[in-house]
Amino acid sequence: MRIIGMDIHRVAAEVVSLLDGQLHRMGRIPMARDSLEAFARKELTHDDHVIVEATGNAAAVAEVLASHVDRVVIANPKQVRMIAHAKIKTDAIDAAVLAKLYSTGFLPEVWVPDERTLALRRQVARRTQLVRQRVRLKNLIQSILHSHLIPPCPHGNLVGISGRKWIAAQIVPADERAAIERHLAQIDLIESSLKVIEGEIAHEAMADPIIRRLMTLPGVDMVVASGVAAAIGDIRRFADPTKLASYLGLNPSVHQSGEGPAYHGRITKQGRGQARGMLVEAAWAVARSPGPLGAFFQRIASRRGKHIAAVATARKLAMIIWHMLTKGTDYIWMRPALLARKFRSIELRAGLPTSHTKRGSAYDYNIPEKRAEERGRVEAAEQEYTYFASRWRAKPRAKKAPLQPT
Structure with a gap:
């Protein structure tokens, strides 16, 4: 069995193989689907085990290589870093460390969810990002009002119907008024996107007993x-x-250390x-x-x-x-x-x-x-x-x- 360690980045991946205790560099591969497919068809066999660290594109790499090898393992990067911390660090060394840790059975693996669970994770993450953007824009509006000694909004929702009427009645300079209008327009776009994403999450929730x-x-x-x-x-x-x-x-x-309490x-x-x-x-x-x-x-x-x-x-x-x-x-x-x-x-x-x-x-x-x-x-x-x-x-x-x- 040959073990393939891949140190993947945004644009390229360094590949090292481990066979019978001997390491061999297999070169650098561009991080594109076509390049990975060509590398898998030419260099990999169905007996190989491929090891990659968990990154933003690790799931996509595993998906491309899964049909060409026996197993694709995604490693926990935090635990790998604690086990294999080194003074000299290169991409080739990192790939070799992944292969060696897997061969000795000390590689901390990451559970790879199915595509449906991954899609739900992405949707929830998108909603969270949109909510944070909306909060940031609300804070910008509040900071503009605060800088002109305007008291807090008496309504519960600053960007609701009552809140917007209250904002329109406040006296602020023309440039600040224009900035507030731009922020409100951006909030409207975010809320329309939120409605779409929450609708898709709701469709999933209706069919999911968990x-x-x-x-x-x-x-x-x-x-x-x-x-x-x-x-x-x-x-x-x-x-x-x-x-x-x-x-x-x-x-x-x-x-806790020695005989002392925890x-x-x-x-x-x-x-x-x-x-x-x-x-x-x-x-x-x-x-x-x-x-x-x-x-x-x-x-x-x-x-x-x-x-x-x-x-x-x-x-x-x-x-x-x-x-x-x-x-x-x-x-x-x-x-x-x-x-x-x-x-x-x-x-x-x-x-x-x-x-x-x-x-x-x-x-x-x-x-x-x-x-x-x-x-x-x-x-x-x-x-x-x-x-x-x-x-x-x-x-x-x-x-x-x-x-x-x-």
Whole structure:
């Protein structure tokens, strides 16, 4: 078996082969689909194993080469860098390191999702980028108003109908007025693009049982559920819930040496940062919702502060998600009327026609008695959790043995 290491970049890749312990340089290949196809047909065989680092174009390289070789492996670049850090670094050396690590069984691999999961990841990432652009433009408008001593907008949405009327009534110089109009026009373009992307995500969510299951959690809407589902992929690759929390970077860092105690610090923030941010966003929504998770947030916030409580609740959500997806069950304290309203929102975003003459299950959320009944059930569970947690006792610290005189 021949092992092919490829150090790929934006424009080219350095290729090195390892066979019977001997390294051979195979040259430099342009990063174009035609060039990769020609290289694969001419130089590669169906017994070869190709190793590449995870980069922006690694998935496309793996797709081109997969049909010409036995296996394509994508390596975790952070862990490879820790294992094979060297003072002398070239593309050929990096490619050789990949081949050697794979041959010895020490190569940290990256799970390669299927095309459907990759497409969902790309859509969620595009939406996140558009939202950030919209926030940046809103901040620019607010900075213009602030620089001319205009008080904050009294309306909830600065770029909504009421907000725009309020902006039009403010007195600013002509050039600043023109800048505000340009920013508002850009926001309109971004919102139209957002509507298209969210419609495509909604179509995917309607047909995906995993996304619909995740939406049974409080604070988790279509976007959060889609982002987390795309990040997780196959839940079977995580042996236990702590592995999932670690993959999302929600596990605390640990420092311990010798016989000293272990010190736990901030979360590692390694892995899927976008999904981690979405879970933290959902945790803030959980803080305003009744139920055991809301009580958990308040219990941590009373001792450590709200920001630490939000991260702890996000980790709790990740642990619950692992159990839900592994056991194939919904969240036990879900509110059916609220869940039906979430599903109806997906249908409307996907462009399904509205029906004003027929009331579905989502209408139950508009009935005060029905809504109060469901809320009362989860509030009772919240009280039970609060009572249960109040009976816990902190483990006393072990006293150090006194020093013996010498």
